[in-house]
Amino acid sequence: MAFIFDSFLFFFVIIKQVELLKNKFGFDDAFNYKKESNLNQTLQRFFPEGIDIYFENVGGATLEAVLQNMRLHGRIVACGMISQYNLVEPEGIRNLFQIVAKRIRMEGFVVFDYFANYYKFEEMTVQYIKGGKITYVEDIVEGLENAPSALIGLYEGRNVGKQVVVVSRE
Template sequence: MASTATGEEVPNKRVVLKYYVTGFPSADAMEVLTGTASLAVPPGSSVMVVKNLYISCDPYMRDRMTKHERPSYVPEFVLGETLVNFGVCKVIASGHSDYKVGDLVWGVTGWEEYTLVTEPESFFKIHHPELPLSYYTGVLGMPGLTAWAGFFQVGKPKKGEYVFVSAASGAVGQLVGQLAKLTGCYVVGSAGSDEKVNLLKNKFGFDEAFNYKKEADLDATLRRYFPEGIDIYFESVGGPTLEAVLENMRPHGRIPACGMISQYNLEEKHGVRNIFQVVAKRLRMEGLLVFDYYSDYYKFEEEMAGYLKEGKISYVEDIAEGLEEAPAALIGLFTGRNVGKQLVAVARE
């Protein structure tokens, strides 16, 4: 049954974009403002009001901070309006029959304390509140579904195959490596610091890992770790890394591509010069957007929650406290400042 809260107005901090970004972004492009929010829904409507508990920082948000001459796969943010991204929320008021006050949900919400959600049907109910709610910005949310769908449905792994994961300590990469190990694959990851390399090998169980910043010749590095070549490359970086990987792929290899973070801040993108390897080795490179796999979400949630409870999957988070820290937390993704999944605690429950 639909339910509503009182119609009181409350203070509402929010993060807005001040100007469109070219090149490397700065936290100064964003601003934290304070306005008000109503905790009621209009009579007869099917909207809901949520209190945001955790918000997610994700690399794709960089694309939304630039004004594009041609439309991108997601629209750019509107200057002066609240930024939006995935978050974990508690329902405060609801006119929708599927949601009641007190429900815990996750979906695309505002970078603010309270959000009026006009499309509640785009949200998912949280079925495992006994696990950390913050996990629904990561391992049990969009990054987790991305890793699971990208690896299994696009990568189509087989036991004994050789898997390389770039950005391997990030929100998606750390899960891809562990899912590959559960499948019986040999897994190597790359990351940008010795601390992250140790995390990959000692916490996430990767067979090998290396700090790409210390490798002068990435092609030689990959030949060293994969003398027989790579069957699956989970692509999150692009640029020179992708070039080097193409030289080291095995025939009929697969490349699920979920991001290319090395390219997001470049005004002129890096052109991959050896793309003919896709032809010569009969490779399959396929991009994935997590929205295409939403129909599989609850199946994924049950499987991943089981792995977490059984101790088969570990997850590392980097939590910034308070909306005031959200701009710096987002920008930190592009310098590798975060260790694990970057998120912001807005109001812990």
């Protein structure tokens, strides 16, 4: 099954992170989207049989290229569209008809809907982390005064791993 998990944008990252994705996180393959001139062709190369599941966090041109490469009855979990947040005029997606032709199911996901399950999630995740089944990397900045620059960094690809702001060590 071909699976793009770009949440926490694991799939589309800078060059040294490609190795991080493959060696530390165990992805079969990865590429640097910033080095690719034609995303549609890149996806064709990486997913010659098409994509079954796409975890959407980018939007815009990336979503358009993914739709073009989805398989029949593919599924898209729409979690975020980071490429669109700072645009004055959001980009349009020109090939939405792919959803019809390929019978793609696309559904939005918002974490707040699942807060009731938080403690269950925490308990389960801690076990996975302890057992080495979940690996993670954090990018830590110290002090609330550095939070705005850390937030801007998310849109500039400055962070490597989950951006955390430590407000106090006490």
